[in-house]
Amino acid sequence: MTDRDLPSEVEKLIDRVQYEEAGEFPVERGYVYTSCSSVENGNPLFWDDDVAQQITNGPIAPPTMISVWFRPHQWSPGRTEPAVPLQSHFDLKRIFELPEAVMTDNTIVFHEPVRPGDCLRTRQILRSVSEPKTTKLGTGRFWVIEVEYLNQNDELVGVESYTGFGYRRGES
Amino acid sequence: MTTTTTKLMFADVKVGDALPELAYPVSATTIVLGALAARDWRPMHHDYDFAVNRNGTKDIFMNTPNQAAWFERFLTDWSGPTGRLGRMKFRMKGSVFPGDTMVLSATVEQVETDDAGCGWATVLVRLTVDGELMTDCTARIALPTTDDDNPWTRRGDQWKP
Known part of the structure; x- marks a missing residue:
């Protein structure tokens, strides 16, 4: 899926761990009850x-x-702009100058169970970027980003894989 | 509170089995509660004016993580608490709005035992509204193969989701 003509700025990012960061609070049961209730x-x-x-x-x-x-x-406190989840996705939109984007597929693989009190961290890995494609939405590129989730014991608790399509309208 | 006490065994599942259907009347509260439970603050999931006038949708709509939570509930209603999700793959095709009755239905597509002895059912779940497919989800769920087997105790190379 990877295009040999990718900009070097993007090629360097493929399979590289980015945006490793900790969750803002430990896993807690209040949200578990609210989610189950919902x-x-x-x-x-x-x-x-x-x-x-x-x-x-x-x-x-x-x-x-x-x-x-x-x-x-x-x-x-101290935040002046809303934080953006899945920063790698927004980076690719910026690099390729593609103003629109949609997520087309989402796969989640579950490993070690997540428990109340766990302090999780996450990291993003760009796996592939397609050559330019034209769909009914417009012309752009598909990319696959994996998000790995680990617990405080460095155990993998899950991997999410997103396929995004960044595009520009009106070029189909 | 309704608790699930089922214990579905791997041997009791075969390809083509249909899961019990779930029909649920979706309200604005369903959408907003689901979004906030998922810590999704984006306005199209709680702000009617934003959804209609900025997003161009007919109303606020259900977010993806909340749909995942509905799929999990639907699957474990069938399997009972010993069923352990290994993998879910979604494809979104349409949106779920207040006033819709969403229907979750599913069939077993594959059953297999892996080389670690774990029993797996692959299930195709469909979320429809008025018969129209809004989301499909392929899920892989581990089920006990014997009375002593508990998929939740599997770790490392014994767990291959």
Whole structure:
């Protein structure tokens, strides 16, 4: 998928770890309850400590909450601009001067369970960038960015893979 | 609170099995609660004026992480708490708005035991509104192969999601 004619600025980024950062707060059960409540998830793993002890050796967070722990606060002291999740995606839009973008696919792979009190960190890795493509949206490039999530013991807890399409309208 | 006490065994699942359908009437509260639970503050998930006049959509709409949470709930309602998600792949095709009744349905596409002895079901989940596909999700979920097997105890090279 990688184009040999990629700008060197982009070629250098492929398979390189970027934006390694810690979550803004430890994993906590309040958000677990709110998430389960939002979808009426009665799985006793998240509500009954005895069941959680028996099956998962203690409470865990729903696996699909993995990205929740990394969404920045809407505001925090000293921040003058809203923080942007998935910075690599916005970098590519800027480098290729593609004003629009959509995510076309999202894959999440779950590894070690996430537990209340865990302090997670994340890092972004650009895996590939396509040659220029034209779709019904416009002309641009597809790219694949992986986000790895690790816990405080350096154990992998999950990997998210996003396929984005950055494009410019009106060139189809 | 409704708790799930099912324990679905790998041997009880076969290709073509249909999961029990879930129909849910979506309200503005569903959308806003789901977005805030996911710490997604973007206005198109809570601000009608922004969604309609800036995004050009007909209303606020459900965000992707909340859809993932709905898929997880749907799958573990079927498997019970011993079912362990290994992988989910989404493809978004349309949006879910207040006033919609979203329907989650699914069929088992594949069953296999990996070389670590873990039993896996691959399930194709469809989220539809009025029969129109809005999101499809292929999920791989580990199920106990014996009464003593618990997928949650698998680590390292015993867990190959």
